[in-house]
Amino acid sequence: MKALCYHGVQDIRCDTVPDPEIEDGRDAIVKVTACAICGSDLHLYDGYIPTMRHGDIMGHEFMGEVVEVGRDNKKLKVGDRVVVPFTIICGECDQCKRGNFSVCERTNRNKGMADAMFGHTTAGLFGYSHLTGGYPGGQAEYVRVPYADVGPVKIPDGLTDEQVLFLGDIFPTGWQAAVACDIEPTDTVAVWGAGPVGQFCIRSAILLGAKQVIAIDNVPERLDMARAGGAVTINFDEESVLELLNELTQGKGPEKCIDAVGLEAHGDRSLDSMYDRVKQALMLVTDRAHVIREMFYVCRPGGTVSIPGVYGGIADKIPLGMMMNKGLTIRTGQTHVNRWTDDLLGMIQEGMIDPSFVITHTIGLEEGPEYYKTFRDKEDGCIKVVLKPELHA
Amino acid sequence: MRTPRLPKPPVPLDPVIQGLALFSIGLGLAELLAPRQVSRAAGMTKNDTLLRGYGLREIATGIGLLVAKNPRPWLWGRVAGDVLDMATVAGTANTKKPGRLGGSAVALLGVGMLDLYTAMMAKPKLANPARVYRDSGRDYSRRSGFPKSADKMRGAAADRRKLMSNQNRAVTSGNTARQAAE
Numbered sequence: 001m002k003a004l005c006y007h008g009v010q011d012i013r014c015d016t017v018p019d020p021e022i023e024d025g026r027d028a029i030v031k032v033t034a035c036a037i038c039g040s041d042l043h044l045y046d047g048y049i050p051t052m053r054h055g056d057i058m059g060h061e062f063m064g065e066v067v068e069v070g071r072d073n074k075k076l077k078v079g080d081r082v083v084v085p086f087t088i089i090c091g092e093c094d095q096c097k098r099g100n101f102s103v104c105e106r107t108n109r110n111k112g113m114a115d116a117m118f119g120h121t122t123a124g125l126f127g128y129s130h131l132t133g134g135y136p137g138g139q140a141e142y143v144r145v146p147y148a149d150v151g152p153v154k155i156p157d158g159l160t161d162e163q164v165l166f167l168g169d170i171f172p173t174g175w176q177a178a179v180a181c182d183i184e185p186t187d188t189v190a191v192w193g194a195g196p197v198g199q200f201c202i203r204s205a206i207l208l209g210a211k212q213v214i215a216i217d218n219v220p221e222r223l224d225m226a227r228a229g230g231a232v233t234i235n236f237d238e239e240s241v242l243e244l245l246n247e248l249t250q251g252k253g254p255e256k257c258i259d260a261v262g263l264e265a266h267g268d269r270s271l272d273s274m275y276d277r278v279k280q281a282l283m284l285v286t287d288r289a290h291v292i293r294e295m296f297y298v299c300r301p302g303g304t305v306s307i308p309g310v311y312g313g314i315a316d317k318i319p320l321g322m323m324m325n326k327g328l329t330i331r332t333g334q335t336h337v338n339r340w341t342d343d344l345l346g347m348i349q350e351g352m353i354d355p356s357f358v359i360t361h362t363i364g365l366e367e368g369p370e371y372y373k374t375f376r377d378k379e380d381g382c383i384k385v386v387l388k389p390e391l392h393a
Numbered sequence: 394m395r396t397p398r399l400p401k402p403p404v405p406l407d408p409v410i411q412g413l414a415l416f417s418i419g420l421g422l423a424e425l426l427a428p429r430q431v432s433r434a435a436g437m438t439k440n441d442t443l444l445r446g447y448g449l450r451e452i453a454t455g456i457g458l459l460v461a462k463n464p465r466p467w468l469w470g471r472v473a474g475d476v477l478d479m480a481t482v483a484g485t486a487n488t489k490k491p492g493r494l495g496g497s498a499v500a501l502l503g504v505g506m507l508d509l510y511t512a513m514m515a516k517p518k519l520a521n522p523a524r525v526y527r528d529s530g531r532d533y534s535r536r537s538g539f540p541k542s543a544d545k546m547r548g549a550a551a552d553r554r555k556l557m558s559n560q561n562r563a564v565t566s567g568n569t570a571r572q573a574a575e
């Protein structure tokens with residue numbers, strides 16, 4: 001089969017690799033009908049996430065048709081149409097029973113490595129380094145889905161792939177970030193980053209009733225899309241983020257702040273972001289914390305900072321005194337996808353939201369490597385790339 | 394206006410530029426902290442103050458290369474620095490150490506050629522990303538994802554969650570009542 005494989009920093013190739021096979025009775029093999037390049041794939045592409053190996057299959061946002069089922073899997077049958085959450089969950093461990101699916105205790109095959117890195121293991125993830133299990137990802141024609149009697153979400157007829165694909169990652173990620181803010185009708189929610197996750201944060205905050213949503217980015221098309229979703233926008237290349245956020249909140253600062261940027265933040269003109277870039281280039285830190293610093297500074301005392309953006313390791317100059325003295329609540333974590341999928345699928349079925357609004361490019365697998373760069377460099381108005389294996393270049 | 398396309402270099406330049414930047418910072422630190430050892434290794438007579446000044450120049454150039462959106466001025470700065478270094482080595486040569494002098498001449502020439510090639514081939518990064526992004530001509534101003542205006546959708550999911558939770562509560566209390574009756 002064809003698959004997009006990692007071959008080093010900024011080197012993704014469309015390779016021919018062996019088809020996956022059932023390895024466990026709970027497995028299923030899914031024929032991928034649509035998959036996407038996620039913003040967090042770019043952290044792998046740019047070499048910021050350790051433990052990637054040559055030939056690893058990329059991708060953790062995918063859906064398709066079940067073509068084979070393990071003998072112990074009573075949930076799925078051949079022909080079912082499913083969206084597969086990026087977190088692999090067992091459904092039986094203590095964390096899964098609490099709904100903390102992204103920290104499932106059993107699905108990371110490299111638990112020892114994760115224990116050493118994080119203190120305790122987190123869940124296995126598709127196509128996201130050996131630190132999270134080294135599972136082959138979904139940017140391929142076929143995928144073996146482990147624990148497929150728990151994670152995959154069956155999709156009812158009448159919904160297109162484009163409408164439901166993002167249930168596997170970015171829609172619940174944006175939703176969880178907004179829910180974590182405990183939004184009140186009087187709240188202003190500021191969202192750093194108007195990429196795909198940022199767009200879903202904006203819409204989730206609106207749907208959850210925020211009085212005002214403010215989006216911060218420097219890409220005009222992304223700001224256009226943010227405004228379409230109901231946000232007031234700040235272009236950080238042209239305007240002062242801190243001044244405008246204070247002005248828009250009568251000098252009090254936003255009650256809720258969401259970081260939908262993560263470890264590759266670049267507030268280009270600020271001294272601290274230049275400092276971060278130098279330290280990152282010298283390998284003294286892995287993550288650039290400009291957005292975190294800005295959020296801590298501008299957030300209203302007693303407010304909440306929600307961080308769905310991916311961080312990989314160590315950052316520097318985090319103003320903990322500011323965080324502590326202002327009494328900020330910090331909420332973060334990989335997304336507990338299955339905690340939200342029933343609600344979100346219901347909202348899509350009811351027509352409350354159509355997530356396909358975010359798709360700007362649809363291509364075949366072979367064009368994937370080129371579009372990693374297009375997406376990373378935000379060229380051609382690229383916000384979200386969907387890959388369809390059936391499309392040939 | 395998009396940046397005019399330059400001939401594609403045979404190897405990706407970003408790692409080369411990063412390598413030159415790190416080399417510059419490393420050499421600069423050595424010149425700043427141990428000028429005597431550096432001049433001895435390069436086959437020069439000692440001149441600590443000059444070497445320390447060159448060290449500061451190397452560090453500034455290295456940091457500039459790491460953080461600048463457009464690396465070209467910094468690369469040309471390195472080329473000019475290479476010329477200055479060659480002139481300095483020639484002017485302060487310790488003729489008693491011809492082997493060391495020869496070695497530093499070869500090293501200076503090698504690094505100088507690499508600097509020159511990289512400066513000629515390097516593309517400016519996007520100096521003003523906003524201006525280039527606007528060239529895409531794509532209009533997403535109507536892509537809300539909502540069936541109605543964002544204002545009309547405000548709070549729709551909060552209302553739905555409340556409704557669902559009330560329904561769940563009703564089902565639960567119905568079950569409790571049923572169980573009590575049984």
